[in-house]
Structure formats: C-alpha cells, structure tokens
Amino acid sequence: MPMPAILSSARNALLTGIALATVAVLAAIAASGTDWIGFSSFVLRAIHVMSAIIWVGMIWFVNFIQHPAVVGADDAGRATLFRLVVPKVATLFRHASHLVLLSGALLLLPTGYLLASWVYGAPIHMPMTKALLLWGAAAGAVAMWVFVHVIIWPNLQIVLGAQPGSAEEKAAARAKVALYARANLLLAVPVTVLMVAAAHLF
Ligand code: HEM
Structure with missing residues (x-):
C-alpha cells in the first residue's frame, strides 16, 4: 500500500496535525x-500546553529512558547516544523551556493574574487560593528553568x-546532570498539577 504523503515524514505528520487543529478551531x-x-x-494556552508537553516529556524521557540507557551502555553505545540522541534531546528541552516560560508569562495577562484592571478595564475578583496555586506553580517552574x-x-x-x-570533571558533571534532571522530574509533577488546579478547580 503506498504511504500517504502526510505520513511520509515526522515533519509532514506534524504540519498536518497543526493544520487539522487550526481548521477545527477556525470552524x-x-x-x-x-x-x-x-x-x-486560547492561543497562549495552546502554545503553553504544547511546549510544556514537550519539556515535561523530555524530562520523563531523560529520567526513565535516556539515563538508564547511558548507564547500561558500553563505551561505543554511550558514544553513539552522546552523538546522536543526547544533544537533540537537550536542544528540544532547552527551547521548549523558553517557550513555556514566555507563553506562561504572557498568559498571566488575559487570565487576570497580572494587570487585570488594565486588561479588563476594571478590577476583577481573583480568589486567593487560585492565585496562590498559580504563583506557587510558577515559582517551581522558574526554578526548573x-x-x-x-x-x-x-x-x-x-x-x-x-x-x-578532565575525566573526574566529566564524571562530576554527569552526576550533576542526573541529579538536577531528577529534581526537575520531581518539580514537574506539582507544577503541572497546580497549574491545572489553578485553571480548573474554581
Ligand atoms: C514546567 C513548567 C510549566 C508547566 C508544565 C505548565 C503547565 C500548565 C498547564 C498544564 C496549564 C493548564 C492549562 C489549562 O488546563 O487550561 C497551565 C496554565 C497556566 N500557566 Fe503554566 N506551566 C508551566 C510554567 C508556567 C510559568 C513559568 C508561568 C508564568 C510565569 C505559567 C503561567 C500559567 C498561567 C497564567 C496559566 C493559566 C491559568 C488559568 O487559566 O487560571 N506557567 N500551565
């Protein structure tokens, strides 16, 4: 069976997904x-959630798949992972983390957490618990960044x-990367859950 063009590469599949979502939302x-x-x-929230999926997805991948693979590999396997996989994963989570922070910061305006009188033309009621959940999660997210x-x-x-x-410096650097990757996994759970709670509990 011939492969449809939209599934012939990851790029085409992604672009088709974006086109489908855009058509549905415009309708x-x-x-x-x-x-x-x-x-x-809506636009900022969509960008925020999609980039957060990629960032947190990479955190998940690094902790549960990449790190165990690097530890278990022989020297040749480790060199292949360091050449072909780890740099791409790092590029993705670095850029995704910028996008999450930027979209989240802008999202503070239409959601009323920041400068509400300016955005809405009048003060709005912001429940204290909702604000605490959001700002607590945002603080955790900034620490992750x-x-x-x-x-x-x-x-x-x-x-x-x-x-x-040196070899010792490389070993120390590897241990630090693994430790802080775990710290980000730990923080990713409450940050995500608290953001969802702030958006939907009230
Ligand atoms: C690891 C980092 C982050 C993750 C995983 C994350 C995830 C999320 C998720 C899943 C939502 C809920 C979307 C919805 O259900 O509508 C959300 C909402 C939101 N996030 Fe984040 N976020 C992160 C960082 C940030 C940062 C750094 C800021 C601000 C500086 C921020 C500001 C917001 C705002 C304003 C909302 C909307 C809340 C509402 O509608 O009441 N986020 N975030």
Whole structure:
C-alpha cells in the first residue's frame, strides 16, 4: 500500500496535525465567535500546553529512558547516544523551556493574574487560593528553568565534550546532570498539577 504523503515524514505528520487543529478551531470560532481576550488566552494556552508537553516529556524521557540507557551502555553505545540522541534531546528541552516560560508569562495577562484592571478595564475578583496555586506553580517552574540553563546545560556540555573537562570533571558533571534532571522530574509533577488546579478547580 503506498504511504500517504502526510505520513511520509515526522515533519509532514506534524504540519498536518497543526493544520487539522487550526481548521477545527477556525470552524468553532466561525460558528460561535470569540473576543480578543478569549482568543489570546486560547492561543497562549495552546502554545503553553504544547511546549510544556514537550519539556515535561523530555524530562520523563531523560529520567526513565535516556539515563538508564547511558548507564547500561558500553563505551561505543554511550558514544553513539552522546552523538546522536543526547544533544537533540537537550536542544528540544532547552527551547521548549523558553517557550513555556514566555507563553506562561504572557498568559498571566488575559487570565487576570497580572494587570487585570488594565486588561479588563476594571478590577476583577481573583480568589486567593487560585492565585496562590498559580504563583506557587510558577515559582517551581522558574526554578526548573534555572536548573536547565544554569546547571544542566553547562554540565551537559562538559559531558558531551563541547566544553573542556578532565575525566573526574566529566564524571562530576554527569552526576550533576542526573541529579538536577531528577529534581526537575520531581518539580514537574506539582507544577503541572497546580497549574491545572489553578485553571480548573474554581
Ligand atoms: C514546567 C513548567 C510549566 C508547566 C508544565 C505548565 C503547565 C500548565 C498547564 C498544564 C496549564 C493548564 C492549562 C489549562 O488546563 O487550561 C497551565 C496554565 C497556566 N500557566 Fe503554566 N506551566 C508551566 C510554567 C508556567 C510559568 C513559568 C508561568 C508564568 C510565569 C505559567 C503561567 C500559567 C498561567 C497564567 C496559566 C493559566 C491559568 C488559568 O487559566 O487560571 N506557567 N500551565
């Protein structure tokens, strides 16, 4: 059976998925309308959730698949993983983490957590518990971002040989990457759950 063009590569499948989602949302808007606050909240939320899926997905992959594979591999296997897999995973989670932070920060406006009087033209009621859940999760998420960019990525560059380091320094860098990857796994659970709770509990 010939392969349909939309499934001939990951890129084509992704673009087709985006096109399907866009058509469905445009049809919904054409049918029922929306306003600028609703629309911007939706767009930012969609970007936020999709990039969070990629970031947290990579955290999951690194902890439960990549790290055990690196530990269990022989020298040749480890070199292959360091050349073909680890740099791509790192590029994905680094860029996804920027997008999560940026979309989350912008999403604070249409959802009323920040500058609500300016966005809505009048003060709005923000339940204290909802705000505490959101700001607590955001603080955890910022800590995760700092771990990625201040600890994990610089040490990963030593592990991968992109930055100089002796054998002992490489071993120490590997241990640090593994430790902070676990810290991010730990934080990813409450951050995600608290964000969903802030959005839907009330
Ligand atoms: C690991 C990092 C993060 C993850 C996994 C994450 C995940 C999520 C998820 C799953 C939602 C719920 C979407 C929904 O159900 O409608 C959400 C909402 C939200 N997030 Fe995040 N987020 C992260 C970081 C951040 C950061 C750093 C900020 C702000 C600086 C932020 C601001 C928001 C806002 C404002 C909402 C909407 C809440 C509402 O509708 O009441 N997020 N996030």
